[in-house]
Amino acid sequence: MGPRRGAAMHELPKQYDHRSAQARCRTLWDAARAWHAEPEAGRPTYSIVIPPPNVTGALHLGHALNNTLQDVLVRTRRMQGFLTLWMPGTDHAGIATQAVVERRLLEGEKLSRHDLGREALVSRIWAWKEQYEKRILGQLRDLGASCDWDRTRFTLDDQCAAAVREAFFRLFEKGLVRRGKRLVNWDTFLQTAVSDDEVFHEQVKGHFWHIRYDVIDPQPGEPESVTVATTRPETLLGDTAVAVHPSPALALEATEAAFREKRAAAPVKEQADLDAAIDDLAARRRDILPHLETLAAMAKAGRHVRLPLLGRAIPLVADEWAKPEMGSGCVKITPAHDPNDYDVGRRCSLPMINILNPEGTLNAEAGPYQGLTIKKARDKVVGDLEAAGQLVQVEDRVIELAHSDRSKTPIEPYLADQWFIRMDELAQPALDAVAQGRIRIVPERYAKSYLDWLSEKRDWPVSRQLWWGHRIPIWHVADVSEADLAKAFAGRGTVAWRSDEAGGWFVCSSEESLGAESVAGAPLVRDADVLDTWFSSALWPHSTLGWPAATAELAAFYPTSALVTSRDILTLWVARMVIMGVFDTGEIPFHEVYIHPKILDRYGETMSKSKGNGVDPVDVIDSLGADALRFALAGMATETQDVRMPVDFQCPACGHLVEQTVQNRVKPRIDCPKCQKPFRTQWASAAADLELPRGPAVSEKFEAGRNFSNKLWNATRFVLMNFEGYSAGPLAGVGDITTFPLEDRWLLSRLASVTRDATKAIDEFKFAELARVLYAFAWDEYCSAYLELCKARLADPARRDQARGMLLLGLDTILRLLHPIMPFVTEEIWQHLAAAASGRRMPWDDASQPLPSSLMLAAWPKTPDTWIDSRTETQFGTFLAVVAAIREIRARQNVPPKTRLTAVVRAPAEIAALLEPMRSSIESMAAADLAALGPGAFGPPSAATATAAGCDVFVDLADLVDVEAEIARLLKENEKTEGFIAAKQSKLANESFVSRAPDAVIAKERAQLAELEDKLAKALAALEDLRRRRV
């Protein structure tokens, strides 16, 4: 602080401090509840519901991206004057949350959920939820999300629960809910079915056991046994058939034909393998086909084989699932424990024997094996088979084993009673909404997967054998008549019942309780299951707004405007929201769905906590600021594809960046290769590791945003430094801009173009483009060009105020356009502007009102199209090119920046006339004296030359010039120019080009050729001068 600066000056620190700014802005926004939306008649609305994050843990980078994009939309629309609601909330995430809590319970207290009981476990999960919900919402606020925090919902709160019961009840009443057996993915650890989406496959080493099943009473000519192979021998206890292909000869022929066709088209390197496969088929035809034909005939005759160990007679059946080209050509059929066998079982009407208890031990159906775990049963079955001489062979084999994503334990296919929602009728309106364009999916190509998935109209299994979730509002009652039910629930429109087709009844209610323990003496037993977590998510857009009540919020904000999400839940969530939204309210839940990309690591893998390859958004917010994070994320949201983000560990001791690799990312501690000091990672668990400082995972991608924040900050610092004695008046009319100096007309033109482009980018969900356009304008045009130009004007009292006004107009507009992406730094600066220039108004502001207290509530720029002036932009471009040419000469001749140059610009008369008013600007920006400007201007023989936008620039370097370097440079440049000329000439000599290309293209080519030839001629003349000088 020099003595020249008085206390009244708005002197800002040299560096932007994101930490204090973020805290201040949050306080400001919260105090004003600037994010709150109250329904209000007659105002256009814009609404988004947040994809509710799971309360399982902390937010990751994907959440940061997802919510940044929503906030960009929401902040823009709010500034544009829409009554804007962004509905926040979290998801109870059924199985995911219960699994996390159960795992901690087991690790921490060695207790299972059964030790605790339903009520106690659920209350533990609620406690977990409270903790993580708070953390997640806090992180969203740290990110800057302008959600309506007064409306925060939770998928399991009372309001959502009422909506869930009502929706289920309506489905039940309409007969769209059914109960049935289904082969489910059984998680024996969590003891629940998990959906296909919650299953991942992992390759594990296993075996392939070949087992002999004896034929009962073989006839002469018939085989005495069949051999089948399995990776899961214990399942034979549940076998109810052995299958063989009904027409093995035809099947083999078809397979062979397919192979031959493939062979004909195959590249050479694959041919050998295919030949071998074909030979193998021929051998099979010779060796085992007769045997299979016999077995097929036996199957059709209803013959049986004996199940080893248990001795049960099971039929031979003919089914195409048995592949004659594989193994022995026969397969064992265990309908209750294998998806394919289940299909066979249904086709052949086989019994289905479930041999498992829910916790993964064998039940009474397993006879002597009852009570064993699957693993022990497997060992014993194999041992017993061997002892009985039924085990033919054991092969080592790598198998794809299904695991539960939640418990990480192997999945057992398991036959169980489940609740389903019938999709045949429900899916159609959801299909139509997208097919007919009432819901627009962006990018469009994702509409295909949505439509494909929905058009299968597969029933939705909605029951889960969990304790954490919405309890299915169904009670079971047996031994009563319908008249009993009608009497018991007379006048209750909220109760409905249907036959369970086994003599009993299902009673469903939209109320929390039936208000009765029994009907006609028969007990009402509440169904133990809870609903799939996606059921409550499917209601999210309308349940959060108060449905089924006819609230003002529902009327104002439903259907919502847009949904922003990631593609992996397009079917699980988006499609189901459409289905349930239309079913419950008769209206689609949103008009647009924007699918954003995924962020991958440097190897192209998706980031996940379990891989340890992610970046924690909190680290970025902490070190570089929320705006830096948001700017980088918005810049990654390109339309076409996922983006990679190379990640490094930052050494906490020396700051060195250690590349994150597949090897080191799973280690609990890493030694910094530079300073040798160790640091811990997210995996640290040993006490010694936990004491180490943490090395956060970082990415340089975020630094651009931090630097940009600082650039804006310093531009403001400069503007405010020059505000002494300035009182900004309203800029409402801006006045007669035709009298403005060129640079001001240029700035206005650029402001108008950029505003138009930015607004369009947001309308089209082109977030990366938005970020790029604003970055380039703010940095390269406003700061590097305009602000530099103003330096001379600010020193001149006669021109000072015009420059200040324009600087303010430009800065304020940039802040408003940038605010949706970088809310904190723009708000912080806006507050400083308010202190220094409270009287200012933008042309699009309501001049009769004071400016809002927060940038968040300021008006989005509405620039007049009349500002756009392409002639001015061209003219300004020429000016910049001349400046650049002089600077280039300075740089290539190694002239120090302080040494003042003398330059001459030869330009055609009309260009010279345009440049004339910019003479002093050229001089100040290029640090050069302009000795001459015009068509007749020429430089001395000792000048270095450059060309720029039709002008020739000469810089007299007298004895400074490095003649040899200049000659070498010109020679190289001429070579290039000659190449271009040759290419143009041949193009223009091409008869078909000249006759077919549009005239405009040809004229352009001619003009370019002329320009190039002119350039070459001038360069040759300059070369001559230099050569003469050398001699």
Place this chain on the structure above:
RNA sequence: GGGCGAUUAGCUCAGUUGGUUAGAGCACCAGCUCGACAAGCUGGGGGUCAUAGGUUCGAGUCCUAUAUCGCCCA
């Protein structure tokens, strides 16, 4: 097996209805302590647009095939 997408500078990505000499950020090189900013300024080097064909006066862009990678579905 079916579908979708991608391949452009060392890295991460733009590139509009086909039409100048293909752009940006980071990284790299050279020079700069200028009263806004070294998280900065000025200048520079760096690309046979995956490969092979085709359409066209003209292809990074359209078509076909191939290779590689990714995702979704069974």
